[in-house]
Amino acid sequence: MKAYSLLSLVRNGLNYHQDWQQAWRSPDPKSHYDVVIIGGGGHGLATAYYLAKECGVRNVAVIEKGWLGGGNTGRNTTIVRSNYLLDESAGIYEHAMKLWESLSQELNYNVMFSQRGLLHLAHSVHDMQEIGRRGNAIHLNGIDSEFLTPRQVKKMVPIINLDCRYPVMGGLLQRRGGTARHDAVAWGYARGADALGVDIIQNCEVQGFDIESGTVKGIHTSRGRIGAGKVGCVVAGHSSVVAEMAGFRLPLESYPLQALVSEPVKPILDCVIMSNGIHVYVSQSDKGELVVGAGSDPYTSYSQRGSFDQIEHVVGPLLELFPVFSRLRMLRQWGGIVDVTVDRSPIMSKTPVNNLYFNCGWGTGGFKCTPGSGHLFAHSIAKGEMHEKAAPFSIDRFNTGALIDEGAAAAVAH
Amino acid sequence: MAELHKAVPTFTPLRQKKIALAGGELRELPQTLKLSLRGDAADQAFLQAAADVLTKAGAGGLPIPLAANTVSAGSRASIFWMGPDEWLLRTEADALDELSGPLSESAVATAFEEQHVAVVDVSDYYTVLELGSKHSMDILARSCPLDLESCFAKQGCCAQTRLGNAAVLLDSDSPDLWRIQVRWSYAQYLWQLLERSASSV
Amino acid sequence: MFTIECPWCGNRDQSEFTCHGEAHIARPLNTESMTDEQWGDYVFFRKNTKGIHYERWVHAFGCRRWFNAVRNTVTDRISSTYKPGEKPPAN
Amino acid sequence: MNQHLSDKSGKTELRLAKGNGVDTGVAVSFTYDGVSYQGVKGDTLASALIANGVRLVGRSFKYHRPRGIFTAGPEEPNALVQLGEGARTEPNTRATQVELFDGLVAHSQNCFPSVKYDIGAVNSLVSRFLPAGFYYKTFMWPASMWMTYEKFIRRAAGLGKSPQQQDPDKYEQLHAHCEVLVVGAGPSGLAAAKSAAASGKRIILMDEQSEMGGSLLWNGATIEGKPGVEWARQQVAELKAMPNVRVVARCTVTSYLDHNFIAAAERISDHLPLSEQERAPIRQRFWKIRAAQVVVAAGSIERPLLFADNDRPGVMLSAAVRTYINRYAVLPAQEMVVFCNNDSAYATALDAKRAGAAVTVVDLRSSEVVNASAAATLVRDAGVEILAGCAIAGINGKQQIRSVIVQHLSGDKRSLSGEPREISCQVVAVSGGWNPTVHLHSQARGKLEFNNDLQAFVAAGNVSASDEIALMNPHLMSGACNGEFDIAACLADGWSKGLQAAGSSADSSSDSSEANAGGITASAAEADGLCSKVAALWTVPTTHEIGQGSRKHFHDLQNDVTVADIHLAAREGYQSVEHLKRYTTTGMGTDQGKTSNVVALAVMAELRGTGIPEVGTTTFRPPYTPVTFGAVAGQYTGELFLQERTTAMQPWHVANGAVFEDVGDWKRPWYFPRGDEDMHAAVQRECLMVRQSVGLLDASTLGKIDIRGRDSAEFLNMIYTNAWLKLAPGKCRYGLMLNEHGMVFDDGVTTCIAPNHYHMTTTTGGAARVMGWLEEWLQTEWPEKQVYCTSVTEQWAVTAVNGPNARKLLSKVTDVPLDNEQFPHMSYMSATVAGVPARIFRISFTGELSYEINVPARYGLHVWESLVEAGDEYDVCVYGTEAMHVLRAEKGFIIVGQDTDGTVTPYDLGMDWIVNNTKADFLGKRSLSRSDTSKPDRRQLVGILTDEPETVLPEGAHLVSAVLEKPPMPTEGHITSSYFSPNAERSIAMALVTRGLSRKGEKVTAQLMDGRTVSATIVDPVFIDAKGEHLNG
């Protein structure tokens, strides 16, 4: 892999950009890989990258049914934070945050990780109690967190309407939180993995498993059978579908989750705003659009689009919090399919099938953990034992009751 | 209760506010008696008992509506279909004094003896607004997802639906004149919504 | 944004309804004798069907009745609705 | 230079005498970039600017290249302006869609200090180092610098500026229902609306322009012997006169969503002078339409050609030039070159020539093809030179075209040859063919197929009868948007689609287009050739290899994406259309690539050596054109954003200075400050007064459910964790509800009013949830149970009378005995209070002697006031939710949602007594015995007393097992409730602590965020009256 650098850019500029290499190859699948990763989203690609980079497993393929990064990785609102309430969650998300902080250099691909600060607003006494608890928990986990008064909120975000339907009573700020360029994350990992010998096979759908006496031996795809020593499945919204191919069910449901962008404008919002009380989250991309996250529909769907209800239900709150945006225009809305567990925490786990591992259930908030999830999952697959940080997220917890209930505990999304 | 109600000040959520609209007005109607009635529509004894109690109260001739989205409207009271086993009896305001005794929760409940029914006084759970305007349909259409023209093509229709965030029960005498029943705590919101809607037709 | 045929009230806008997930999950009667796995299956594990899905809706802003719908989760087309207790239509 | 062009009447050198859509006799003045100009009535900002010779209107996104007006419609990528000022300013507005009004103010954007001298244009100088995706390759060193680089990148991007003030205008939503919605009022849409309307069914016809007629406003067609414009006006008038038809202009159908839900944005006041805009009740209306059938007659959008420097101000789509001439009476330039690959541009040449311009046509197609074209012949006969087999090799002039260089195309069309010829001109009218506007069809998930004649995507013709999408989103494509470009055919298509949509079958016996068109005859303007003979030449060669010289071939003008960028993307492996789009950002601008997408696909197809259909399109998503957030939100902003619910006693609370707290939708009195008390002082006083004498709380917001029927007790027994079968009439009982996960989700007191009749109370926030929970079980799981539930929350106004003097106070206004024997704790009586019928529940959330008085809401205020008055002699205190919270905490009563969080079982709360394990079952029971849920080291609710009685721990503070120098420090729980208790005369707190219940008496340490530590002791969470003696008064 030829490295990207300012110099290479200048050299190629002078050479009319004729010499850039392919970021990744498009190889034909081999008949057998030591590890096959199903799903070419950020998590799958990161898993393959770390398998090759850190675990010495180089005979790896990533099988993607469409174009890489075309799942939720390509359609999320790019919010990155690690200020989770529960210790188990803080463990993985902060693990990811540390990787984010040097990811561009690690991948030699600028993922535009922007630590512009992420501000949760509190709009009621109950919200204040919630951020109080979470802020303290995060702090004690060694993760940065700050409480802001309404005045400090206003100073940071002058256009905010503090006196909205549920007045802003305070805020919880994670300065290290922010956004990243979602597509670049997928591409950067793909390029990195490819350079380490990983085969990335696009337009190849997994349609079944080869399972012999309880152990996975390979997969059936739209491009034929591919043998595999181990298989890691990281297909987000489609996890239940793939699990069914392997003969088991997951504690998941797949919902449409939508987002929208405004037309681009000059910088007006410098941090990420999340409000659970008013129900909106919004940031401004480097290109200038407001990126606004809507809610998920209450019905399951695989159609990558949702109800217009959800769009209205986020635009109203957006204007309640930012009345100055009323004359801006919505440019585009879209949906993704998110796989949601009851406790709003992911699953990284062994399964009833030997050598078949699942990484799913990231729901509405897994982009931020892309590096962490890939890293932990790679180490777990390589070793055959779940990494200690991943271990609490096993499927078993739904039987024992050891839920990691971020939803109930904090009622916070994303 | 009829006597008591005269002795002390009562009020409605909107205090019988009104505003003028083109060709009519928006107003809150005076308080009426409202009873929620639950029972088995397939049970003749239940239907008979219901008919009897109404006749006895002097609001006879009102059949229990068995078709969804319909109302049996009389001059003194109306019975609305609310669900397959649920109805709402609502008296007219000017018949309140006479009917509130014979149609009180306890009087009606006793009429059903051992049957599995529920009779619950919900007079104050709701209030009723009246929307009268030559633009009534347009005003409602601003916040109502229901196809009012089709749903109210015939006489004797009613519908539960939403106006903005408020769950409402609608019935109408003509395309211009509508009654909107809403929960007490949503009355103020609904008023603002209708007032706002009327301002732009 | 669906229109949904309430088995009682007729065709109505989706905004009058709320969805309550997979239908026909009977609550077990022998809860005490179930294993943790069996109980966990009942509480948490779902078919999450891609394709024809049977699900429950309630007409929240209308007659407030629960009913079932058959929806294709790929297209989101609702092919039929039916009352609780009725047999799901063959699809 | 510009002002001299216009005199007071709005007449300029470029202004023609007459146009179909303008009144050249009425001047309209406006300012652009601080200079005043005159336009005429009917102008758009774009047509007025062109009339005034203003060609440079903006700077491009990335390279800040000078850009001019490119189109005459919604597809405009370049001419985006900052419209208006102050609170009404609006960024990124297409000048081509802004109707001119007196006093309009507009500014160019994305340039500093001005559009002419723009510093950002340095990007253009280094553009060779800024190819697609360059930022992924750089700005990485040193890592810490990215945030600085980013700041500059952000500033350079972004186009216009957001308003900084609150929008003074109002918006609204409107629901509509129809049998047929017709989108687009060109010839095809008008015909469809007419034929559908005859059915008498409800028809809505929408068009986004100020005037209906679509292409008839400029294409010179003749229909039924009249000019097309006149025919259109007549149709519109006739349609408007029909009671079953709604005709809505200035209304863009933005979104085609499932189940034929269609959204449209109508602009109501944007075109009015400011003074009228201010008076307008609403600015924009957002239509939410349910249509049984939709006829999409949205026309087509012209494509550009990809030639060198094709972004220079003065390059315009050919039909736009024609529109400016015929509709707006503006000649875009005195000298023009028409550059095309199909016949449809010849009409432009003829119209421009007739309007007085010097015109040359450059046609990429060979002489043989051109010579065979009737349109070309007509144009040549009119004295226009046609250079067939030629191409524009480059443009001279940066901020405005001065001339073009024309050369012959080589046989393989990959290079140029022959002597370059320079042709002087200010405008180049380009046509690369037409794309049917399939956006709405695609939004509706309709399939596309590639039409080789048109070299464009059209809606797939064969849809099977069982196609689920077609069944769900039934619609018909008509006219140009169906790939039909002949005027007569468009009319016929519209007419028959209208009939079909309305369910009236077309006259199938006759297949002549006339009969199908309802007898409408039509002919196109002279020289109006069809675009079907398109030469599929996408990239026009220039003097150097693509991307290897100074001349750029732009396809996405707004996002500054060039053919070289597509080459680069292909080279680097970003070959899927979706990667291409995201890597180069092509099609991601405010125009969503309306002019650029298909040509980009074509270039990629060429590079990949496949057909365009194999490359595929990106996903069409709503909205068709951007729609203001204001319109989407409609009336639901400000006071209508979310309902504020209030109780019957609200007027009293307001009159008596209550400070309110939001609890769900409700506004509840938080505390009632007296004099200049602050919150703390007021709450402390309220808490003392209640325990010392008596206090009143408005408890009306608690959820209330009336439960009746033979199986009610059994039902309650399943719903609650404790036993309910033996509750006698007149008795009350407290209960906890669990979800099936075994976690507490609501609590409250339920009373047996009479046999088989119960009155349940729930938390304020949980009321709807609990009602739903009960109904769900009854209706879906236990339909055989004879139980009816009725919500009665608002039926009853509730006053809680608490305190040692409660009995005395109440006895003044009621007729029932209140002594402990006849009316003991946890019992109920029906009574008369203050002259009205009441239900009195003797239950207590303070631990004091307490009665909760329920009266029909109409009497709520009266009873409240009567109690306040009766309490005067006891110095009664009216208190709010905060004092309520303190008072209950003093007794260790939980608040669900504060002391629990959805992960807490009754055992965790130390409430084993409320779980009746001898019951065979209750909801959630089985979950309590799962291995993790029943393990001993769970977090459990306890009381906490700080060593320093004055120190009040912050809620949310954590307890640590060991204080370390700095985090991470493992925590073992957190404070859920914490107050200064005036009655205990010290701080009190509750906390969920690991194994807390077995650790009473143990020391713990709270570690605060500011570094302080607070030492405390785990205790029983009952801080006063441990024996419960107060209950009896």
Ligand SMILES: Cc1cc2nc3c(=O)[nH]c(=O)nc-3n(C[C@H](O)[C@H](O)[C@H](O)COP(=O)(O)OP(=O)(O)OC[C@H]3O[C@@H](n4cnc5c(N)ncnc54)[C@H](O)[C@@H]3O)c2cc1C
């Ligand atoms: C609108 C929206 C907003 C969001 N906002 C945020 C946010 O702000 N912050 C945040 O942290 N998270 C957010 N998320 C969640 C986040 O996007 C996801 O959790 C995360 O991207 C999941 O990554 P992934 O790699 O696991 O899945 P994906 O990117 O979805 O990748 C899974 C891949 O598997 C492929 N696949 C599926 N089935 C098969 C098969 N049978 N064979 C082969 N391949 C298959 C798919 O094509 C897909 O490419 C948001 C999600 C959405 C939809």
Ligand SMILES: NC(=O)c1ccc[n+]([C@@H]2O[C@H](COP(=O)([O-])OP(=O)(O)OC[C@H]3O[C@@H](n4cnc5c(N)ncnc54)[C@H](O)[C@@H]3O)[C@@H](O)[C@H]2O)c1
């Ligand atoms: N010579 C050619 O090859 C050629 C090429 C293009 C067009 N034409 C001519 O174009 C005409 C086609 O007629 P037609 O009726 O199909 O189209 P049209 O272009 O005349 O009318 C389409 C109308 O739809 C409106 N519209 C588009 N999208 C909309 C939306 N989302 N919401 C609201 N309104 C929307 C437009 O404003 C326009 O008025 C014919 O006159 C034909 O001759 C000819």
Ligand SMILES: Cc1cc2nc3c(=O)[nH]c(=O)nc-3n(C[C@H](O)[C@H](O)[C@H](O)COP(=O)(O)O)c2cc1C
């Ligand atoms: C963070 C983010 C920013 C986006 N910005 C834009 C944008 O500026 N312009 C645009 O057209 N689409 C933008 N999109 C939306 C994409 O075009 C696209 O809709 C989304 O990736 C989903 O893919 P799909 O619509 O192809 O299904 C953005 C998406 C994301 C996730």
Ligand SMILES: [Zn+2]
């Ligand atoms: Zn219904």
